Amino acid sequence: MMSEKSARGRSAMGDKGASVAVVNCGELVTLAGPARARVGRELQELGIKKDAALLVLDGRIAEVGSYNDLRARFPAGIEVVDAGGRVVMPGFVDAHTHLVFGGDRVSEFVQRVGGKTYQEIAAAGGGIVSTLRKTREASEAELADAALRHADWFLRGGTTTIEAKSGYGQTVESELKILRVIAELKERTALRMIATVLAAHVVPPEFKQDRAGYVRLVTEEMLPAVAGHMLAQYCDVFCDEHAFTVDEARVILTAAKRRGFGLRMHVEQFASDGGAQLAAEVGATTADHLEYTERAGIDALKAAGVQPVLVPGSVFALGRSKYPDARAMIEAGLAPVLATDFNPGSSPMTSMAFVISLAALYMKMLPAEAIVGATMNAAASLDMADEVGSLEPGKQADFVIHEFRDYREIAYYVAAPMRPQVYVAGRRVA
Ligand SMILES: [Zn+2]
Incomplete structure (x- = not known):
């Protein structure tokens, strides 16, 4: 690292x-x-x-x-x-993106327009698992070509640094493949990138009956391999309903910390289930999403110095209405970050300017607050405050x-x- x-x-x-x-x-x-x-x-x-x-x-x-x-x-x-x-x-600093993935989810988008929910589509084999399948099948060259197209969209929208997560492989080899693509992209685009191994994004189908087995794969094989190749600076876990439990996330994040990774988390996107408190407990750098986070979670983040990364674009693009309570977080003294959460399912958007508009309209962040969240505070969350922002x-x-x-x-x-x-x-x- x-x-x-x-x-x-x-x-x-x-x-x-x-x-x-x-x-x-x-x-x-x-x-x-x-x-x-x-x-x-x-x-x-x-x-x-x-x-x-x-x-x-x-x-x-x-x-x-x-x-x-x-x-x-x-x-x-x-x-x-x-x-x-x-x-x-x-330039904008986008501290939460899923840049590299196979295929797209245009058909699912149309299903959601037709009335199906994100969870219903996931239960029918769609959602993250469908991107998992396509990403595992794709070659590094195919993944890089698709990601370069999107990297150009980021640059054209005024974003000059992004955090880029893996997470659509969920095997040791496929996660390494995605992270190698990110490393290659750093040489092929002017967009600066910080890599994160999203080791636990979704329980892959082959481990559905053996969740503990997947957690062991992550802690005993995946994280050592990623650290050994120095392919990622941060480790992320999706801790939520339909994803990983607080206990599973704790095991993975504790192992990641021991290996020298900084920690980022997807928490409380769909339910208030203690994810924010876990981010505080393990000393995460950021807790991202936080749509359902309440007072106790905000207080825990404050006490532990965790930065909230708010992604209103994914609330908007899922057609939902519960945005994170940015005003309560600012009043509690947290240092908010704004990000796109660019991904093929819940947030197919690269525009930080649009995210800033959403933050103002739906989270009541002043334009100045939103701009700080999209530049300096995002840079700080990536340990780059002395370089950009x-x-x-x-x-x-x-x-x-x-x-x-x-x-x-x-x-x-x-x-x-x-x-x-x-x-x-x-x-x-x-
Ligand atoms: Zn995400």
Whole structure:
């Protein structure tokens, strides 16, 4: 896991990034401040500089300030980009995606439109298990080709870093296959990626009568193999009704922690069953979903310093109405993260701008709070707060020139057909 951490700051497109000066930024949303997750009032402090400029040298931010202050320090011949008075902000950091999978679930989508529930479809052999089958059958090249198409969608939407989970294999070899694809994608796309082994996503059909056997496979074979190949930084478990129990999740996460993995969890998407408390108990970095989490769960997360990762897109795309209680979490002092939960079943969406609109409309998060959740707080949840998530000297020059002139328009114009100019390490990538 050390090698992943040392390698990830580097741009996939070369050891050094590019140099560029961006001038005439109407609102330069810096998010300047401590390199850690933000809470409470900090969630409304975006560090906006008006009529500002940004100097990028070799892929990193060198200076932020007024054009008059900075221009004397522009190196001769540097490319100068005119932002046209528009909003410039850090690239989005999406801390929860299932990027790599075989096939799609378009037919199931149509079944759900016709009235079937997610659980009914899963009980009939659809759902995660159908993607499991297709992912096991797919070659690495097929998986990579499909994932590259989606990686491009992330970049075009202004997302420059994602967390990417495995989880559609659930055998040692197929999980390694997915994680190798993620490792390969890091070299083939400008999108930065942090890999997570989602060791326990669904009980695979061959272990339906032997759940304990699957837990043993994970702890005794899968996690040692993934750690041995240094293919993932985090381990995740789906702890919920129809997935893994609190006791099963505890066994897996405890073993993962012993092997040096950071911990992330899918909890309380469909029921309040103690998943949030388990995330606190095992010292998880994040607890994701939390649609059904109540006061006791929120208090436990606060006491243990666990970051909530909220994925309103999956609530929306499942046609459900129970969103996580973001206001209670913010008032309790938690550091919320927003993410797409991009996956072929419950959340086929890559747009963080749309997730920000959903967070505002259905979770009553202010546009500023949602933007912090989609940048700095997400970066902190991936242990990357010193590299990405804000525009400050020394950080990676991963930024987006939006078409808006006021940052609040990102939440306000729902699903606007944006064509942001996206830069990773100072290079235009979309
Ligand atoms: Zn997920």
